[in-house]
């Protein structure tokens with residue numbers, strides 16, 4: 395058997411153990427869950443964005459809020475910035491850096507929230523989205539993988555889950571954080587579902 399199979403799982407376990415032991419990051423997750431729940435209580439919107447695997451994560455996050463996570467409950471106002479026609483138009487006419495920020499320029503309102511996902515924390519289009527969100531009076535939650543990167547410094551709440559040299563271990567933790575955030579929202583908004 396190829397040794398990389400076990401090694402990947404061992405590395406993933408170490409990254410997860412480090413997250414479990416990081417009190418500051420767990421507190422940031424808790425604060426982000428409360429910010430999201432409070433935003434939905436006020437009928438604010440939550441937008442999410444990222445590139446590549448992180449775009450998939452942004453879509454996963456939003457669809458479980460607007461659609462369904464575990465049990466029936468009313469739909470919540472979350473959307474990922476992932477419409478291919480918007481992305482191809484803005485990428486083609488203005489540049490790839492603007493694909494997320496221009497969407498927020500049109501759709502974002504004061505009191506809304508952006509979840510920006512970037513393992514490097516330096517992707518220009520996600521950073522530009524965070525800058526536009528701040529300009530609009532929105533709150534920014536950053537889900538990152540490298541401490542000290544630009545996206546995290548712009549955010550109201552940074553949840554940083556380091557995973558080593560590459561993006562993949564971090565992304566696996568991002569998905570865990572995303573499910574925890576959705577459960578936090580549901581527990582605060584629909585406690586009867588958790589009795």
Ligand SMILES: O=C(CO)[C@@H](O)[C@H](O)[C@H](O)[C@H](O)COP(=O)(O)O
Pocket residue numbers: 445446447448449511512513514515516517520561562565
């Ligand atoms: O899914 C993966 C790697 O696991 C890739 O598609 C990865 O998301 C892409 O290289 C992204 O462009 C990386 O962007 P970022 O996380 O640094 O913002």
Ligand SMILES: [Zn+2]
Pocket residue numbers: 447562565
């Ligand atoms: Zn991937």
